[in-house]
Amino acid sequence: MNAELRSLRTEAETALAESFAAARNSLPGSATVKAARERAFAAFEGKGLPHRRTEPWRYTDLRALLRTVPPRAAGAAAATALPADPLPGLDRARIVVVDGVWRPELSDLAGLDGVTVTATERLLAEGDERLGGQAGRLDDAMVALNTALMAGGVAIDVPAGVDINRAVEIAHVTTGAVATYVRNHIWVGAGGSLRVLETFVGADAAYQANVVTEAVIGDRAKVIWAKLQAEAASSVHIGTLAASIGAEAQFDHLTLMTGAALSRSQSFVSFGGEFARAGLFGATMVGGRQHADIMLGVDHAVPNGASRELFKAVMDGRAEGIFQGRIVVRPGAQKTDGRMMTQGLLLSEEATFSVKPELEIFADDVQCAHGATSGQIDEDMLFYLLARGIPRAEAETLLVTAFLAEAIEGLGDEAIGEAFEVVARDWLARRGRMVAP
Amino acid sequence: MLSIKNLHASIDGREILRGIDLEVPTGQVHAIMGPNGSGKSTLSYVLAGREGYDITDGSILFDGEEIVETPAEERAAKGIFLAFQYPLEIPGVATMTFLKAAMNAQRKARGETELTTPDFMRRVKTSAEKLNVTQEMLRRPLNVGFSGGEKKRNEILQMALLEPKLAILDETDSGLDIDALRVVSDGVNALRSPDRSMLVITHYQRLLDHIVPDVVHVMAAGRIVRSGGPELALELEANGYADYVGAAA
Ligand SMILES: Nc1ncnc2c1ncn2[C@@H]1O[C@H](COP(=O)(O)OP(=O)(O)O)[C@@H](O)[C@H]1O
Numbered sequence: 001m002n003a004e005l006r007s008l009r010t011e012a013e014t015a016l017a018e019s020f021a022a023a024r025n026s027l028p029g030s031a032t033v034k035a036a037r038e039r040a041f042a043a044f045e046g047k048g049l050p051h052r053r054t055e056p057w058r059y060t061d062l063r064a065l066l067r068t069v070p071p072r073a074a075g076a077a078a079a080t081a082l083p084a085d086p087l088p089g090l091d092r093a094r095i096v097v098v099d100g101v102w103r104p105e106l107s108d109l110a111g112l113d114g115v116t117v118t119a120t121e122r123l124l125a126e127g128d129e130r131l132g133g134q135a136g137r138l139d140d141a142m143v144a145l146n147t148a149l150m151a152g153g154v155a156i157d158v159p160a161g162v163d164i165n166r167a168v169e170i171a172h173v174t175t176g177a178v179a180t181y182v183r184n185h186i187w188v189g190a191g192g193s194l195r196v197l198e199t200f201v202g203a204d205a206a207y208q209a210n211v212v213t214e215a216v217i218g219d220r221a222k223v224i225w226a227k228l229q230a231e232a233a234s235s236v237h238i239g240t241l242a243a244s245i246g247a248e249a250q251f252d253h254l255t256l257m258t259g260a261a262l263s264r265s266q267s268f269v270s271f272g273g274e275f276a277r278a279g280l281f282g283a284t285m286v287g288g289r290q291h292a293d294i295m296l297g298v299d300h301a302v303p304n305g306a307s308r309e310l311f312k313a314v315m316d317g318r319a320e321g322i323f324q325g326r327i328v329v330r331p332g333a334q335k336t337d338g339r340m341m342t343q344g345l346l347l348s349e350e351a352t353f354s355v356k357p358e359l360e361i362f363a364d365d366v367q368c369a370h371g372a373t374s375g376q377i378d379e380d381m382l383f384y385l386l387a388r389g390i391p392r393a394e395a396e397t398l399l400v401t402a403f404l405a406e407a408i409e410g411l412g413d414e415a416i417g418e419a420f421e422v423v424a425r426d427w428l429a430r431r432g433r434m435v436a437p
Numbered sequence: 438m439l440s441i442k443n444l445h446a447s448i449d450g451r452e453i454l455r456g457i458d459l460e461v462p463t464g465q466v467h468a469i470m471g472p473n474g475s476g477k478s479t480l481s482y483v484l485a486g487r488e489g490y491d492i493t494d495g496s497i498l499f500d501g502e503e504i505v506e507t508p509a510e511e512r513a514a515k516g517i518f519l520a521f522q523y524p525l526e527i528p529g530v531a532t533m534t535f536l537k538a539a540m541n542a543q544r545k546a547r548g549e550t551e552l553t554t555p556d557f558m559r560r561v562k563t564s565a566e567k568l569n570v571t572q573e574m575l576r577r578p579l580n581v582g583f584s585g586g587e588k589k590r591n592e593i594l595q596m597a598l599l600e601p602k603l604a605i606l607d608e609t610d611s612g613l614d615i616d617a618l619r620v621v622s623d624g625v626n627a628l629r630s631p632d633r634s635m636l637v638i639t640h641y642q643r644l645l646d647h648i649v650p651d652v653v654h655v656m657a658a659g660r661i662v663r664s665g666g667p668e669l670a671l672e673l674e675a676n677g678y679a680d681y682v683g684a685a686a
Pocket residue numbers: 448449451453471472473474475476477478479480
């Protein structure tokens with residue numbers, strides 16, 4: 001027992017080191033990219049997998065939870081039968097990414113006139129200088145691991161002033177027990193607008209998806225961004241969004257977490273220009289032995305920014321829900337307005353919800369607040385519905401849907417909101433069938 | 438219709454109903470009056486099937502059937518309706534969604550077909566107009582932002598739509614001004630029928646000027662201590678509950 005303890009690798013860490021050693025020469029990218037991979041892997045090795053003494057990961061001890069790591073996905077799976085549409089009825093363009101590889105023949109890019117969609121592979125080969133601009137700011141072992149091994153994904157480039165009305169989805173599909181390290185980019189130029197979805201589904205297999213999406217949202221741009229994490233039951237999902245938003249931009253972001261055995265969704269949003277507004281919303285619905293962790297970092301680096309954070313979590317069975325939110329107001333970021341609220345609803349006595357909100361304020365003329373509540377379904381409300389003859393499962397569904405609705409509607413996009421509410425109701429209906437006698 | 442015998446109920450080990458005997462025949466309206474804290478609301482909750490009470494003794498027969506163990510939602514489907522003393526505000530649940538869910542759930546439980554949307558809308562519109570429940574109220578989340586009087590009117594709207602066999606009205610008059618009291622009473626009176634019974638719980642006699650009961654019971658300290666005709670209400674109004682509070686304790 002000494003300082004050398006760190007050098008004892010876990011089985012998963014060993015597998016990752018072997019994976020990188022085997023792939024380092026064949027991974028895509030220019031010389032600059034290759035050098036960045038080496039630096040990133042060295043950084044990852046230095047830290048190892050996050051563990052309970054890694055403060056931002058204290059509730060998700062990957063060193064303990066991640067026993068093994070499957071092999072890296074080796075190119076596109078031949079399978080063309082995609083899992084059922086996770087958002088039926090929602091009109092949107094789809095960029096389908098199977099095991100990390102963009103499959104244009106499965107995609108539908110109609111309605112994206114003026115927008116460029118490029119495979120990440122090409123940007124890596126070209127050494128596009130925008131790569132890593134956002135993720136590079138983060139000090140996070142899993143982001144570093146993604147940088148070291150990144151392969152696959154797409155870049156969506158919306159030039160200045162281009163207003164795209166049709167929603168566009170990056171649909172991530174994993175077909176077997178592989179590890180993926182997808183890297184996406186979304187660039188929205190000044191005054192542009194975009195409605196974007198990231199969805200995650202997969203075949204019933206113990207896959208591990210580590211995805212990083214970098215976003216640069218220009219001045220006065222307007223972006224609606226919804227993420228649906230509906231991964232397969234035995235999978236691991238580690239997703240990171242690293243975004244910066246320009247002056248007077250509006251950014252609304254909703255994360256719905258319902259799948260995966262172990263999931264962590266991180267959103268880091270940095271205010272790069274004044275008078276920008278960000279709405280960050282979350283709805284988690286987990287049960288069984290699922291572990292779902294949301295990490296939010298909001299960096300008010302400039303004055304006059306406003307952010308609203310509302311995260312709701314419904315936990316059933318023995319699920320563990322976690323929300324960590326950190327709002328930083330940098331020196332000089334006066335008139336910042338930040339309000340963070342977290343609410344947990346426990347449907348079972350064995351479910352847990354851990355919340356760690358943090359405000360770090362280095363400016364004096366700001367309005368910031370945070371609050372958190374956690375509780376069960378309100379017995380009085382439930383009785384009111386039962387007394388009208390509404391069966392218990394249906395009454396609970398009404399109350400839980402109502403609980404989540406505030407966060408889902410916060411996104412401010414009716415069509416996407418409705419599609420996500422259907423996902424919530426389906427989850428509750430499955431739960432209802434499980435608890436019914 | 439309703440036959441309660443020697444009903445004892447306690448909560449957290451404290452006995453609140455201490456031997457209630459009450460018969461409400463089909464088609465009759467009975468009033469229960471009594472001082473605050475005598476157990477009137479508790480009786481209404483126990484009849485509606487709220488959890489959390491220990492029924493330590495006695496029975497509740499509804500249409501001849503023991504319902505002490507029957508869950509609340511099944512009692513509602515059998516035709517028991519409780520108008521709450523304090524109707525709940527339920528943010529995020531639209532009033533119309535709630536009304537439709539309740540009506541269809543009860544129909545389903547009774548083996549009837551679900552209402553079509555036009556049929557449902559028509560029924561709500563007809564009943565709502567009679568009770569001055571506006572379209573704007575119906576568009577709001579259930580009871581959210583409703584005044585006391587609006588909530589009570591919404592309770593009677595639900596009663597009208599659900600057409601129960603037994604309606605229990607718990608202090609439906611409290612918080613109502615004289616005009617609202619008239620609207621609510623007219624709504625209730627319109628629902629009086631030879632095959633519907635009502636149990637009207639009130640603290641004050643004035644509601645009974647509008648909804649004239651067949652029988653008046655006095656409840657004190659968890660028991661029915663006296664029963665009589667409508668004139669009993671007037672006597673209570675004149676003399677207050679002082680006699681009963683002392684006697685029953
Ligand atoms: N949930 C409860 N827990 C403990 N005591 C209660 C509860 N509800 C009611 N009581 C008590 O039971 C008694 C009767 O209450 P209630 O039925 O509301 O009377 P009423 O409606 O006649 O005013 C009161 O003393 C009240 O404090």
